[in-house]
Amino acid sequence: MATQFPLKAFEHLRTPFYYYDLDLLRQSLDVLKNEARKHRVHVHYAVKANANPRILSHVQMAGFGADCVSGGEIRAAIQCGFSADKIVFAGVGKADWEINLALEHDIFCFNVESLPELEIINELAAQKSKKARVALRINPDVQADTHHYIRTGSKENKFGINLSDLESIVEAAQAMAHIDLVGIHFHIGSQITEMNNFAGLAARVNDIQERLLRMHWIPEHVNLGGGLGIDYHHPDEAAIPDFADYFATLRRMLKLRPEQTLHVEPGRSVVGQCGSLIARVLYVKDSSEKHFAILDAGMTELIRPALYQAYHKIEHISTANNADFQKYDVVGPICESSDCFGKEVELPLLKRGDLVAIRSAGAYGEIMSSNYNCRPNPAAYFSDDLQGYNQA
Ligand SMILES: *Cc1c(COP(=O)(O)O)cnc(C)c1O
Numbered sequence: 001m002a003t004q005f006p007l008k009a010f011e012h013l014r015t016p017f018y019y020y021d022l023d024l025l026r027q028s029l030d031v032l033k034n035e036a037r038k039h040r041v042h043v044h045y046a047v048k049a050n051a052n053p054r055i056l057s058h059v060q061m062a063g064f065g066a067d068c069v070s071g072g073e074i075r076a077a078i079q080c081g082f083s084a085d086k087i088v089f090a091g092v093g094k095a096d097w098e099i100n101l102a103l104e105h106d107i108f109c110f111n112v113e114s115l116p117e118l119e120i121i122n123e124l125a126a127q128k129s130k131k132a133r134v135a136l137r138i139n140p141d142v143q144a145d146t147h148h149y150i151r152t153g154s155k156e157n158k159f160g161i162n163l164s165d166l167e168s169i170v171e172a173a174q175a176m177a178h179i180d181l182v183g184i185h186f187h188i189g190s191q192i193t194e195m196n197n198f199a200g201l202a203a204r205v206n207d208i209q210e211r212l213l214r215m216h217w218i219p220e221h222v223n224l225g226g227g228l229g230i231d232y233h234h235p236d237e238a239a240i241p242d243f244a245d246y247f248a249t250l251r252r253m254l255k256l257r258p259e260q261t262l263h264v265e266p267g268r269s270v271v272g273q274c275g276s277l278i279a280r281v282l283y284v285k286d287s288s289e290k291h292f293a294i295l296d297a298g299m300t301e302l303i304r305p306a307l308y309q310a311y312h313k314i315e316h317i318s319t320a321n322n323a324d325f326q327k328y329d330v331v332g333p334i335c336e337s338s339d340c341f342g343k344e345v346e347l348p349l350l351k352r353g354d355l356v357a358i359r360s361a362g363a364y365g366e367i368m369s370s371n372y373n374c375r376p377n378p379a380a381y382f383s384d385d386l387q388g389y390n391q392a
Contacts (some may be wrong), residue, residue: 015279019380020054020055027240028271047068050367055274065108066088067265088107090265109133109135136169137185138161139157140163142197145193146189183222186224193229199253202250205254220261229268232312281352291326295330296333297341302341306340312360316350
């Protein structure tokens with residue numbers, strides 16, 4: 001389903017802003033829910049992808065759990081109605097107050113990334129006379145074909161417990177009085193579109209389970225994290241990621257006992273395609289070599305191109321039927337050379353005041369916006385609220 005922009009409504013709104021297609025979000029959630037049920041997968045939505053309360057509440061209403069990486073995210077999830085017994089908490093640097101908050105709420109599971117962290121959780125749980133449910137986040141040392149800044153599952157990354165420490169940390173955890181060791185956890189990176197990468201992870205997990213079995217430990221659950229990518233080049237044709245293929249791959253490759261549950265933590269794949277950043281052209285600057293389209297949105301609203309050289313499809317949405325095209329470097333107003341959304345982007349001729357949509361910005365967009373240059377936070381508008389304005 002293609003996102004239809006309510007252009008008449010947009011004319012009255014101050015740019016830049018985020019626009020969320022809630023019909024698409026609901027459809028994606030429906031597909032995810034059905035496929036998860038079919039393949040018996042427990043879904044914890046990665047809150048860090050988009051914590052806009054309205055988006056969160058749609059995810060919550062679909063019945064999913066939450067994957068949090070900070071105390072603030074745990075609060076946001078609880079406030080939004082997520083049930084604490086479906087909240088998982090990951091992150092290499094959990095502060096004491098964050099651990100305490102999670103303990104107070106009796107969350108489903110801490111995804112623990114090191115021995116020192118495990119010791120502190122044990123101590124803090126003891127102070128509350130509680131047992132913390134823990135999964136060990138293991139760094140599987142597998143390849144993920146994605147940008148190196150969003151690759152997390154090879155041994156040079158800071159994330160997870162090194163495979164060579166596996167047996168010793170399992171033993172340590174089992175010996176701790178206030179730790180209830182319930183699972184193993186993995187997350188190899190983000191924006192992964194090669195199913196082979198997930199198949200490789202599953203194969204590695206099978207080896208790890210063999211090692212654990214030799215220690216006579218069968219984890220209650222196996223959590224394979226997030227990472228399923230979206231098609232940034234085809235936001236309309238590939239609006240809903242292939243959750244069926246993803247789950248089928250995991251189920252086919254992973255050797256689980258009937259009593260073991262399978263968990264995942266998708267973020268980007270759930271919300272990525274439903275959001276667009278809408279901006280206006282402030283100026284078109286022509287030189288002999290280049291044409292710059294200077295927008296009123298920049299890396300402060302959407303940092304992914306500057307941070308990870310990420311591609312986002314850019315569309316000229318206020319044009320009716322302009323047949324003349326031009327190649328533009330589409331840039332923002334921020335005082336950084338990396339503040340560029342795309343180079344040599346072919347678009348129907350632009351002029352001051354035209355609207356541009358930067359697509360597939362629902363994940364790691366609004367949530368990563370900053371106030372650099374003392375810029376205000378971008379507003380967010382939702383298709384449900386602008387429906388009366390839809391163009392014929
Ligand atoms: C970021 C993250 C996710 C979500 O990743 P996506 O690529 O958005 O699906 C899941 N789990 C953990 C531990 C993460 O850090």
